[in-house]
Structure formats: C-alpha cells, structure tokens
Amino acid sequence: MTTISLTDLDKAFEQGKPHHHPHLLKVTKNECNRLSFEFREFTGAEGRPERPEASWDGTLPRPVGDLLTAEYAAAYALWNDAAYVRTLKSVVTDQTGASAQWTAYTTARAALDDVYASLNTTPDTHWRATLSRLIIAQDAALEAATVWDRTARLIARVHCDYCDSSLGWRQAYERAGIDATDWLVRDIEDYDGTGYRARRVQETITDQRRHLKTIASLAGH
Known part of the structure; x- marks a missing residue:
C-alpha cells in the first residue's frame, strides 16, 4: 500500500467510489504509511465481501486497485468474525x-x-x-x-x-x-x-x- 501517498489517498478514494464496500465509512493513513479502514458494524448476515473485478483487471489506476484490495481484505476479516459469532450463537441456541x-x-x-x-x-x-x-x-x-x-x-x-x-x-x-x-x-x-x-x-x-x-x-x- 506504499504506492498511495498521503496526498493521493483522497483522490484514490474518490476514484474507487463506485466499488467501495457498502459498509465502508472512511479510510485514513498514518505516518507509518499504513491504511486504516472504518466500517459500519458487520452482523455476519451480509454476503461475503468479494473484491471487485475492477480492483485487479487494470481498468483502474494501480493506487485505486491497491486501495480496494486492502479495503476488501479488511472488510472480509470483520465480516468473517461476525459470521463466526452469528453462526456459533445460532448453533448453540438451536441445541x-x-x-x-x-x-x-x-x-x-x-x-x-x-x-x-x-x-x-x-x-x-x-x-x-x-x-x-x-x-x-x-x-x-x-x-x-x-x-x-x-x-x-x-x-x-x-x-x-x-x-x-x-x-x-x-x-x-x-x-x-x-x-x-x-x-x-x-x-x-x-x-x-x-x-x-x-x-x-x-x-x-x-x-x-x-x-x-x-x-x-x-x-x-
């Protein structure tokens, strides 16, 4: 993600708007050049976050593709944790x-x-x-x-x-x-x-x- 500078982050975010995950609220980058994503809370009932084709098929600038790749990886991790808890609760409740x-x-x-x-x-x-x-x-x-x-x-x-x-x-x-x-x-x-x-x-x-x-x-x- 180092290909996205602090100054280019806003531009990459705007260019990627049609492809952002619906739960995404904002993205920031700290002085260590690490991206941080904030999402609306996942319940686990949502569909599995799938990285959009545009993030890797070359239709978007490389920084935008990198941003979306990192974004969907973060979204999947949060969704997966929520789905795990939701499924576990459902199984134990049913039993x-x-x-x-x-x-x-x-x-x-x-x-x-x-x-x-x-x-x-x-x-x-x-x-x-x-x-x-x-x-x-x-x-x-x-x-x-x-x-x-x-x-x-x-x-x-x-x-x-x-x-x-x-x-x-x-x-x-x-x-x-x-x-x-x-x-x-x-x-x-x-x-x-x-x-x-x-x-x-x-x-x-x-x-x-x-x-x-x-x-x-x-x-x-």
Missing part, C-alpha cells in the same frame, strides 16, 4: 440445553466412576446389587456422552468452518454470549464415528468389565 447436556454428561461420568470405585469396599453380600448399579451407571454415562457428542460435533464444525477468523474459540464464545467455560469441545476430526466422549466412556466400560471378569475368574465364579 437447546447445551449446558444441561454437558452437566448431564459430567454428572453421569462422575457417578460411573464413583460406583465402580465403591466395588473395592462392597461386601460380598452386596456385590451383585452394586454390579447392577454399575451397569445402570455405565449405560447412563454412555447415553449422556452420546447426546453431548451430537451437540459438540455441531459446535466443532462451526469452529472448523471459521478457522481463518481472527477470533479464538474463547473469544467467539464470549462475543456470542455463550458461557462455555467448562465445555470440552474437540476438533471436528475427533467426532468421527461414535463421537469423542462416547468413545472414551466405552473404553472405560470395556476396561471395567475386563477387570471384573478377571476378578470373577480368580474368585472361581
């Missing part, structure tokens, strides 16, 4: 009870761990009853994990689709007004197949049952 789903999963998982740990101190006379409770806890944890994974997969897809945004996940949640402090959402690839949390729970269940079979075998049952 009513996302926080409740996460809480249900963590509660069910903790209950599973507690019941399994209690086997170490369960008298033989109560062993079968505790095993029954364990099976119920295993099923509940797996179901809760599966429900959460469905929502988490949708959230992860949004993060993936807007990976070129300047916003990190935490910033996007904050701008969307979403309290995701405790949520553990993984990259979209981790939700292939049965889902990340469901796989972890199933692995735990498999390990638990393998251990119980070993105990039964050594005990002669």
Whole structure:
C-alpha cells in the first residue's frame, strides 16, 4: 500500500467510489504509511465481501486497485468474525440445553466412576446389587456422552468452518454470549464415528468389565 501517498489517498478514494464496500465509512493513513479502514458494524448476515473485478483487471489506476484490495481484505476479516459469532450463537441456541447436556454428561461420568470405585469396599453380600448399579451407571454415562457428542460435533464444525477468523474459540464464545467455560469441545476430526466422549466412556466400560471378569475368574465364579 506504499504506492498511495498521503496526498493521493483522497483522490484514490474518490476514484474507487463506485466499488467501495457498502459498509465502508472512511479510510485514513498514518505516518507509518499504513491504511486504516472504518466500517459500519458487520452482523455476519451480509454476503461475503468479494473484491471487485475492477480492483485487479487494470481498468483502474494501480493506487485505486491497491486501495480496494486492502479495503476488501479488511472488510472480509470483520465480516468473517461476525459470521463466526452469528453462526456459533445460532448453533448453540438451536441445541437447546447445551449446558444441561454437558452437566448431564459430567454428572453421569462422575457417578460411573464413583460406583465402580465403591466395588473395592462392597461386601460380598452386596456385590451383585452394586454390579447392577454399575451397569445402570455405565449405560447412563454412555447415553449422556452420546447426546453431548451430537451437540459438540455441531459446535466443532462451526469452529472448523471459521478457522481463518481472527477470533479464538474463547473469544467467539464470549462475543456470542455463550458461557462455555467448562465445555470440552474437540476438533471436528475427533467426532468421527461414535463421537469423542462416547468413545472414551466405552473404553472405560470395556476396561471395567475386563477387570471384573478377571476378578470373577480368580474368585472361581
């Protein structure tokens, strides 16, 4: 952008008027020769800002083309951030009870761990009853994990689709007004197949049952 001098900026701006983005309010240039663009706030519902053909096909003077190129790059960055937040908010809103789903999963998982740990101190006379409770806890944890994974997969897809945004996940949640402090959402690839949390729970269940079979075998049952 150094091809546009401070004195030529107004002229380039005027020449580019038919092609400026509708949200553009003004453009300035500081003493370091860096352009700064001010836009009307993007909501993310607007169409993707696309650089006009005139900015690169040679029909405009080079300084005007350079100005438009920088302008649309700045416009896209702001629009992309806004679209990211808007989409994230829409997905979480549509998935009513996302926080409740996460809480249900963590509660069910903790209950599973507690019941399994209690086997170490369960008298033989109560062993079968505790095993029954364990099976119920295993099923509940797996179901809760599966429900959460469905929502988490949708959230992860949004993060993936807007990976070129300047916003990190935490910033996007904050701008969307979403309290995701405790949520553990993984990259979209981790939700292939049965889902990340469901796989972890199933692995735990498999390990638990393998251990119980070993105990039964050594005990002669």
